[in-house]
Structure formats: structure tokens, C-alpha cells
Amino acid sequence: MANLAAVIPAAKAPLEVQEVETYKPGPHELLIKNEVIAYSPIEYKIAKLAFFPIQYPAILGGSFGGTVEAVGPQVTNFKVGDKVAAAKSGKSVGNQYGSYQRYVVLSDETASKVPEGIDLALPVSFTANLSTVVGIFTARAGLEKPSFDGSVSTKGKKVLVYGGSSNVGTLSVQYVAQAGYSVVTTSSPSNNAFVSKLGAVKVLDHTQEQGALIKALIAEGPYDLVVDSIALPNTTPITGAVVAAQGGGKLYALLPAFGPETLPEGVTREFASWGSVLDEEKNLGLRTWAFTEYLPQGFASGKLIPQTIEKVAGGLKGVNDALDKLEKGVSGVKLVSNPWE
Known part of the structure; x- marks a missing residue:
């Protein structure tokens, strides 16, 4: 089960598609077969402007969605085959958690089950900002x-x-x-x-x-x-x-x-x-509520309205194109791509 990723080798360098390891999920983690990468403006700032200091080479990306491929120890709410919309946890450190790849490790606290019949890209378009808004x-x-x-x-x-x-x-x-x-x-x-x-x-x-x-x-x-x-x-x-x-x-x-x-x-x-x-003691439980109740209930009821989804072609090779589009500026749309193209 080979894994491919769009890797940034050095600060401000173009991303390169490389074969990387396929990971095993740890406690309270899931391994996701990634089917939708959703892009956020902060990502071009990290990739093109070195906005935040990071360790290179790196696999960027914070929001994605797909199918649960494996579950780690102590996971109780998800099983292999579940469709999930997801966001990288702020506490997750390591390239296994970046969304610019075909297989991604995910903390189960930032995974949201996708109701049947819902286009996966729609709830994924919200996951990057859900914790921020709450x-x-x-x-x-x-x-x-x-x-x-x-x-x-x-x-x-x-x-x-x-x-x-x-x-x-x-x-x-x-x-x-x-x-x-x-x-x-x-x-x-x-x-x-x-x-x-x-x-x-x-x-x-x-x-x-x-x-x-x-x-x-x-x-x-x-x-x-x-x-x-x-x-x-x-x-x-x-x-x-x-x-x-x-x-x-x-x-x-x-x-x-x-x-x-x-x-x-x-x-x-x-x-x-x-x-x-949301990690402060007085706010514990809010993130779980947001991902397990608010997001799935909002889409199941039809009461959450997403931005227009704009597909960027080229799979992982197209990640650079997506970042270029973000740098030029997009309005009222959410850019997504499929890492398997």
C-alpha cells in the first residue's frame, strides 16, 4: 500500500510528489485513505512566504476527508469503512498528519462522520475553520x-x-x-x-x-x-x-x-x-461537540450552507496550482483536489 505525498523540501520551494511511508495510527488515531484535500489561505502563506517556522521537508495541509483505513488503540467511535471529514489537530506534530498525501493519520477528536448521501467535499470545506469559529x-x-x-x-x-x-x-x-x-x-x-x-x-x-x-x-x-x-x-x-x-x-x-x-x-x-x-480546561468537550454533533447534524438537516466547491485538477501534482490560486486570491469558493487523480 504505497503512499504518495506532495512534499515541500525547503522554505519557499515548489512542492514535489514523492513516495513516503504508509503510517500506522497510534492511540486515539485513525488512518484515512484521503479522497478530498481542501485548501485554506494560510497554507500558501506557509508554503510560499514561510509565514511560520516549520521543519523541512514537510507535508502541509490541514483539512481533508476520506475513508477510515485502520483504527488505532482506544478508538471507540469509528470503524474501518466510515466516511469522515477531518481537520489536523493543533496538537498533532509530524508529517503523517499533513493532508497533502494519499494516506493521513488523524486524531479521532477532529474527525466527523459524514451522513450518507452527502458529497464528502462539502463538510470537508468547513473542517479547517470549525475549531476556530467555536x-x-x-x-x-x-x-x-x-x-x-x-x-x-x-x-x-x-x-x-x-x-x-x-x-x-x-x-x-x-x-x-x-x-x-x-x-x-x-x-x-x-x-x-x-x-x-x-x-x-x-x-x-x-x-x-x-x-x-x-x-x-x-x-x-x-x-x-x-x-x-x-x-x-x-x-x-x-x-x-x-x-x-x-x-x-x-x-x-x-x-x-x-x-x-x-x-x-x-x-x-x-x-x-x-x-x-478549546484545549483550555473550561472548554473541554466543545471540540468533540463541534465534530460529532454540530457538523454532521448541520449537513444531515441541510441547514449548513457551504461555499461553492472548485476542483483543482492534477491530483498531488496540482497542489502547487492550488497554492498559486490562493496566492492570487479567491472569493466565495473553496478549492479542493483529489490526491488519487
């Missing part, structure tokens, strides 16, 4: 969890999610709305129709002049929580101004500051490695 909104900001059982009680609180068509924004808008909060978000006109289906009470055009956009966002407030799912130097002045107009407070950001920044007086950037927040 970490921001429920673990750290204290919002209640969504529920698909019956009607959701209205909380009487309003949340701004800046960037509703981004990977994180798409899931964030739905997660918060499904929990009973009123959501305001932003989108370009080209993605407005899609974002409007996600549950927001208002979708504002982020391509308008900055001053007009800030004014429009403030007019929809005040907000009990402001989250910038883009958090780049061109968006934090906008979201920071909204928080400042409310008298200051926390601006929850997907990313850390890219350098020295000047936020308005009284506004502080709230950033953490959001997925790892």
Missing part, C-alpha cells in the same frame, strides 16, 4: 452554541462578522445566526446573493468607500460583539472604528497584527490561536 464565539466570547433541534430562541443581541464570504466568515455567520443572534456582515456585490442566504439580518457592500462603509456599519449597530474574519491591515481600521464608535472595547481578530498598528483609543485587538482555546 473557539472565538463560544469558548472565548461566550455566545451560546447553535442547536438544530426545534426553534432557536432569539437572544436579543447583535454581532458584526466582517467578511461574510471568506472561509471563516461563511461558517461564522451561520454559526452565530443558528444560535439566535442577529448578525450583520459584509460582502462584495458578486457574493451578496450567497452571503444573504447564510442568516445575516443585513449584508453591507465592503467595496464602497471606506468612510461610507464605516458609517453604514455603525448605523446598523450597536454590536455586542465585533469580529473581523479578515483582520488584515486594510480591514482593522474599519472594524476598529466601529468598536471605537461604541465607546471602545475588544475587536476580535482572526489574525495577529502584521506589525505595529494604531487602533483607535480604547480599542484592543483580541487574538489567540483560536482552535487551541
Whole structure:
């Protein structure tokens, strides 16, 4: 059972397809025959910009899905043959956990069974950001969890999610709305129709002049929580101004500051490695809930809406093409590929 992987041999080098070992799962681990690789923008930054220090050669990639090939000791909830959507655990260190290969080892706590009849690529498109979204909104900001059982009680609180068509924004808008909060978000006109289906009470055009956009966002407030799912130097002045107009407070950001920044007086950037927040003692159980209940129930009920899936051809040889596309910028779509092509 040979295993092939797209390996990055050195910092900023093109990825090369190589034969690598086929691994054995350890305790609480699964071996997955990988059938869908889903790409996230952070991956091109690691591959092309050496955004984070890593050990080379490396097998990158954090979200994928396929069929359980083998189960390790102490695994109780999965069996050989199960279809799963998965994300690399932040605690998993080693090339066996990277998704740019045909066989991947996975922690059972970040595996989600895929309901029968569901295209595997759809739940996989959410797995990379699932822990992040739960970490921001429920673990750290204290919002209640969504529920698909019956009607959701209205909380009487309003949340701004800046960037509703981004990977994180798409899931964030739905997660918060499904929990009973009123959501305001932003989108370009080209993605407005899609974002409007996600549950927001208002979708504002982020391509308008900055001053007009800030004014429009403030007019929809005040907000009990402001989250910038883009958090780049061109968006934090906008979201920071909204928080400042409310008298200051926390601006929850997907990313850390890219350098020295000047936020308005009284506004502080709230950033953490959001997925790892779920490892704090008070938040234990949230990740399990997200992968074993929220994601499968959302797709089984048809209440989770994914971005448009865009297939990148070429299998593992096409991974470089996918990273090139991410670097150029994609909007409103999720790039995926099949490592067996």
C-alpha cells in the first residue's frame, strides 16, 4: 500500500510528489485513505512566504476527508469503512498528519462522520475553520452554541462578522445566526446573493468607500460583539472604528497584527490561536461537540450552507496550482483536489 505525498523540501520551494511511508495510527488515531484535500489561505502563506517556522521537508495541509483505513488503540467511535471529514489537530506534530498525501493519520477528536448521501467535499470545506469559529464565539466570547433541534430562541443581541464570504466568515455567520443572534456582515456585490442566504439580518457592500462603509456599519449597530474574519491591515481600521464608535472595547481578530498598528483609543485587538482555546480546561468537550454533533447534524438537516466547491485538477501534482490560486486570491469558493487523480 504505497503512499504518495506532495512534499515541500525547503522554505519557499515548489512542492514535489514523492513516495513516503504508509503510517500506522497510534492511540486515539485513525488512518484515512484521503479522497478530498481542501485548501485554506494560510497554507500558501506557509508554503510560499514561510509565514511560520516549520521543519523541512514537510507535508502541509490541514483539512481533508476520506475513508477510515485502520483504527488505532482506544478508538471507540469509528470503524474501518466510515466516511469522515477531518481537520489536523493543533496538537498533532509530524508529517503523517499533513493532508497533502494519499494516506493521513488523524486524531479521532477532529474527525466527523459524514451522513450518507452527502458529497464528502462539502463538510470537508468547513473542517479547517470549525475549531476556530467555536473557539472565538463560544469558548472565548461566550455566545451560546447553535442547536438544530426545534426553534432557536432569539437572544436579543447583535454581532458584526466582517467578511461574510471568506472561509471563516461563511461558517461564522451561520454559526452565530443558528444560535439566535442577529448578525450583520459584509460582502462584495458578486457574493451578496450567497452571503444573504447564510442568516445575516443585513449584508453591507465592503467595496464602497471606506468612510461610507464605516458609517453604514455603525448605523446598523450597536454590536455586542465585533469580529473581523479578515483582520488584515486594510480591514482593522474599519472594524476598529466601529468598536471605537461604541465607546471602545475588544475587536476580535482572526489574525495577529502584521506589525505595529494604531487602533483607535480604547480599542484592543483580541487574538489567540483560536482552535487551541478549546484545549483550555473550561472548554473541554466543545471540540468533540463541534465534530460529532454540530457538523454532521448541520449537513444531515441541510441547514449548513457551504461555499461553492472548485476542483483543482492534477491530483498531488496540482497542489502547487492550488497554492498559486490562493496566492492570487479567491472569493466565495473553496478549492479542493483529489490526491488519487
